[in-house]
Amino acid sequence: TNSDSMTNVENGEAVVAAPLSCSVDQVRVQREISVVISASADGYPTGETLAGEPVRYFVPSAARVDATAATCVFWSFAERRWTDRGCRVTAQTAQGVTCECTHLTNFAVLVTPEARASRLSEEDTVALRTLSYVGLVLSLLCLLVVFTVYTVFSRLRTPQKNILRHLVATLGLALLVFLVFLEQTASPLCIPAGIVLHYLLLCAFMWMLLDAVHLYHSLVYVFESRDSDPVRVFVALAYTVPLLVVAPMAALHAEAYNHGDYCWLDGDQLLLAFALPVGVVLLLNLLMFFGIMRVVLRLRAPRGNQPAAQQRRARLERAAKASLSFASLMGLGWIFGMLAIQPGASLVWQYIFVLACTLQGVFIFVFHCLIDPAARTAVARWWQQQRRRRHHHH
Numbered sequence: 001t002n003s004d005s006m007t008n009v010e011n012g013e014a015v016v017a018a019p020l021s022c023s024v025d026q027v028r029v030q031r032e033i034s035v036v037i038s039a040s041a042d043g044y045p046t047g048e049t050l051a052g053e054p055v056r057y058f059v060p061s062a063a064r065v066d067a068t069a070a071t072c073v074f075w076s077f078a079e080r081r082w083t084d085r086g087c088r089v090t091a092q093t094a095q096g097v098t099c100e101c102t103h104l105t106n107f108a109v110l111v112t113p114e115a116r117a118s119r120l121s122e123e124d125t126v127a128l129r130t131l132s133y134v135g136l137v138l139s140l141l142c143l144l145v146v147f148t149v150y151t152v153f154s155r156l157r158t159p160q161k162n163i164l165r166h167l168v169a170t171l172g173l174a175l176l177v178f179l180v181f182l183e184q185t186a187s188p189l190c191i192p193a194g195i196v197l198h199y200l201l202l203c204a205f206m207w208m209l210l211d212a213v214h215l216y217h218s219l220v221y222v223f224e225s226r227d228s229d230p231v232r233v234f235v236a237l238a239y240t241v242p243l244l245v246v247a248p249m250a251a252l253h254a255e256a257y258n259h260g261d262y263c264w265l266d267g268d269q270l271l272l273a274f275a276l277p278v279g280v281v282l283l284l285n286l287l288m289f290f291g292i293m294r295v296v297l298r299l300r301a302p303r304g305n306q307p308a309a310q311q312r313r314a315r316l317e318r319a320a321k322a323s324l325s326f327a328s329l330m331g332l333g334w335i336f337g338m339l340a341i342q343p344g345a346s347l348v349w350q351y352i353f354v355l356a357c358t359l360q361g362v363f364i365f366v367f368h369c370l371i372d373p374a375a376r377t378a379v380a381r382w383w384q385q386q387r388r389r390r391h392h393h394h
Contacts, residue, residue: 174201
């Protein structure tokens with residue numbers, strides 16, 4: 001057989017790079033007669049999507065059957081039902097239907113049960129996948145910059161920035177595992193990767209919660225004595241508490257981390273072991289966010305000769321900047337993910353969730369590095385020193 005850029009299956013015969021066998025049977029589905037093409041390739045387990053371009057196949061129509069209203073589906077072994085997720089009709093004639101199927105992933109699968117994710121149209125699936133991967137790559141680069149800046153320049157490492165370093169590290173590693181391993185269901189690393197992803201995400205949320213606690217305590221109880229460096233206690237909490245959730249799940253239900261489509265939890269395990277603890281963290285962070293913003297809005301600018309309207313506008317701008325800054329640290333964009341999994345929820349929530357959460361690293365970079373005066377000064381001084389050294393060498 002010849003190897004094309006796209007796998008083709010026509011009239012029950014396949015053309016692929018790997019040896020492949022097919023069988024065609026007659027079945028009755030929703031009072032319509034069609035054929036089922038069963039294909040397997042060396043190196044690919046049953047139900048696994050072939051790597052590379054989409055799989056294209058032609059399904060001939062049985063006698064006296066109208067193929068112009070056909071839908072392309074495949075059997076999901078994980079869901080035990082037919083699904084059209086990732087499949088579309090590319091051509092319809094009286095002789096049969098040409099289908100094209102692929103496997104597409106978007107960031108929303110972290111909070112969306114598979115049964116609900118399968119209802120997405122092809123256009124929405126592709127759009128969410130594109131937004132997810134573009135946002136994740138940008139966030140990874142931004143998180144790497146933030147971690148490097150606050151690691152290299154030790155003078156910047158206040159307790160707040162040390163908390164930020166841990167948050168950036170755990171979140172960045174979680175996004176990296178998501179990108180590399182989420183769809184590797186055929187790999188022996190699938191279940192370990194799912195467990196690591198679960199642990200890293202819960203650690204990241206613990207750091208978001210502890211960061212919110214530290215911010216709230218610093219701004220609301222400014223006159224009370226407090227531990228000058230609570231990071232040691234925070235480290236113990238942030239890396240231990242998630243184990244109380246992940247360890248029992250991994251020990252008792254390790255197979256739940258590979259449900260056939262992703263190396264990630266689904267169904268009740270997803271809701272109980274991830275959505276529930278994340279929801280608790282988000283609720284606490286939201287309450288502290290409102291408390292912090294109330295303090296910020298009460299702050300008065302130094303009196304000057306500015307008109308009252310201009311002072312009010314400056315106050316609102318300060319509040320808007322503070323809200324985005326704190327929201328990025330507290331992970332409040334994940335609230336949209338909680339809204340997306342509600343029964344009857346609009347697809348709009350998934351789009352907002354994907355944008356807000358995959359770009360969380362970008363927001364952290366902008367508000368806590370790019371426009372941070374201390375970070376900008378440290379980087380500017382380092383750059384000037386490098387230029388002087390180059391000048392002396394010449």
